[in-house]
Amino acid sequence: MRELSLGNDHKANPLYTHMTELQRQIKTKFSEFPLEFDVPMSQKTYFKLGGPAEVYVELAQKEQIASLINWCQENHYQYHFLGGGSNIIVADQGIAGIVIKIINQSIELEKKSNYALIRVGAGMKTALCVRKTIDEGYGGLEYFLGVPGTIGGAIYNNAHYLEDLIGAHVNRVEVLTEKGDFTWLDKETCEFAYDSSRFQRTKEIIYQVEFLLEQGDKNESMAMVKKATEYRAQTQPLGLPSSGCIFQNVPNSQTLKELFPQFKERTHVPGGFLIDQAGLKGAHEGDIEVSEKHAAFFVNKGNGTADQVQKLITRVKQKVAEKFNVSLQEEVFWLK
Ligand SMILES: Cc1cc2nc3c(=O)[nH]c(=O)nc-3n(C[C@H](O)[C@H](O)[C@H](O)COP(=O)(O)OP(=O)(O)OC[C@H]3O[C@@H](n4cnc5c(N)ncnc54)[C@H](O)[C@@H]3O)c2cc1C
Numbered sequence: 001m002r003e004l005s006l007g008n009d010h011k012a013n014p015l016y017t018h019m020t021e022l023q024r025q026i027k028t029k030f031s032e033f034p035l036e037f038d039v040p041m042s043q044k045t046y047f048k049l050g051g052p053a054e055v056y057v058e059l060a061q062k063e064q065i066a067s068l069i070n071w072c073q074e075n076h077y078q079y080h081f082l083g084g085g086s087n088i089i090v091a092d093q094g095i096a097g098i099v100i101k102i103i104n105q106s107i108e109l110e111k112k113s114n115y116a117l118i119r120v121g122a123g124m125k126t127a128l129c130v131r132k133t134i135d136e137g138y139g140g141l142e143y144f145l146g147v148p149g150t151i152g153g154a155i156y157n158n159a160h161y162l163e164d165l166i167g168a169h170v171n172r173v174e175v176l177t178e179k180g181d182f183t184w185l186d187k188e189t190c191e192f193a194y195d196s197s198r199f200q201r202t203k204e205i206i207y208q209v210e211f212l213l214e215q216g217d218k219n220e221s222m223a224m225v226k227k228a229t230e231y232r233a234q235t236q237p238l239g240l241p242s243s244g245c246i247f248q249n250v251p252n253s254q255t256l257k258e259l260f261p262q263f264k265e266r267t268h269v270p271g272g273f274l275i276d277q278a279g280l281k282g283a284h285e286g287d288i289e290v291s292e293k294h295a296a297f298f299v300n301k302g303n304g305t306a307d308q309v310q311k312l313i314t315r316v317k318q319k320v321a322e323k324f325n326v327s328l329q330e331e332v333f334w335l336k
Helices: 019-031 062-077 126-135 151-157 218-235 254-259 271-277 306-325
Strands: 036-040 050-058 079-082 087-091 095-102 107-111 116-120 169-175 182-186 206-213 243-245 288-290 296-299 333-335
Touching: 019 050, 019 095, 019 206, 036 333, 050 062, 062 079, 062 095, 062 169, 079 333, 095 206, 126 151, 151 206, 218 333, 271 306, 288 306, 296 306
Parallel strands: 050 095, 079 095, 087 333
Antiparallel strands: 036 050, 107 116, 116 206, 169 182, 169 206, 243 296, 288 296
16 A cells, blocks of 8 residues: 655644644754653643643753744743742643753852852752762752752742751852843842742743852761751651642731740741641642641642642632731742
8 A cells, every 4th residue: 555645845744733833833943952742741740730831842052042032032932941840830721832941950169268169050950969069068058958859940939948048058140131141140139038039020041050158067968968858758748749838938927926926936937837727737629638747738649630729729828818817928830
């Protein structure tokens, strides 16, 4: 039997007829890029839920990232950045546009008298970065070893462990600006605060980060890591898919101090504590459940959906507002 020839006209190829306009255009323009189409984001996120990304691509090189962003802007295509996928929720209907995962994992150490400047690619796993700095004899990042995801994501959210914020250890950050230039921003410009940074309001890509770390003692560093790891294992539901804390801690107030004097010296009251006090541990929408172990975490018990997460967020916010007159703020980011 003779095979049907599709000729050179790619529009006649059945593979192409199912493509969106963006997929067709990007495949032609960036044929050398490792492009993937209709990638289920449940495979790329810690929460194990979310629909497909129209286009998904992993890039490390500056020129490639810059030319893709430039093209998206010229052609009015949406783009989104992904790190390790441990702090995001993807909508069930998926993501229109391009999901760009930054995978620059370079690491460079500039030793000074009693400190070092350590430049790390945004795509490096945070745990690996911390381990390398400890191995080189520098301290400061120990408590972040247990934070899942990448350095880029940690800087975007100014990751925290109790009162320690990762931004406190940063010297400067290299970004790709919306205008298409790579530039270094010093720490003050990054607007680091609890669970926030300037990167949440700008569309800049974090390309690499320079930490300033003091010389330390490896044994002491490892003891800090052990303490934090044990604390996480006791307090976080690490065995089930989640996106970490769904809600931020709540700024302390006179009312909260009177209600909960055990936190009166703290600037924030743990969001999970208030959710627990509102009787919501174990509350669920389908397979998405308020963790019994840490009430600020939602866990996915199997086939949870983003829609269920949204419904549970609304319920929890309402109940906590009714009970304590507190407005919970989300710590996770939605990609949609
Ligand atoms: C079990 C568990 C425990 C956790 N414990 C902690 C904890 O102790 N402390 C804490 O702070 N967080 C914690 N988290 C939340 C999360 O791991 C951190 O916020 C982490 O730093 C997110 O990094 P990521 O690479 O996974 O980011 P992603 O989830 O991939 O992305 C988060 C946001 O950052 C943006 N982003 C990522 N990379 C870049 C980049 N290069 N340029 C620009 N924007 C970028 C994304 O667009 C997105 O908006 C925990 C999560 C889980 C699942």
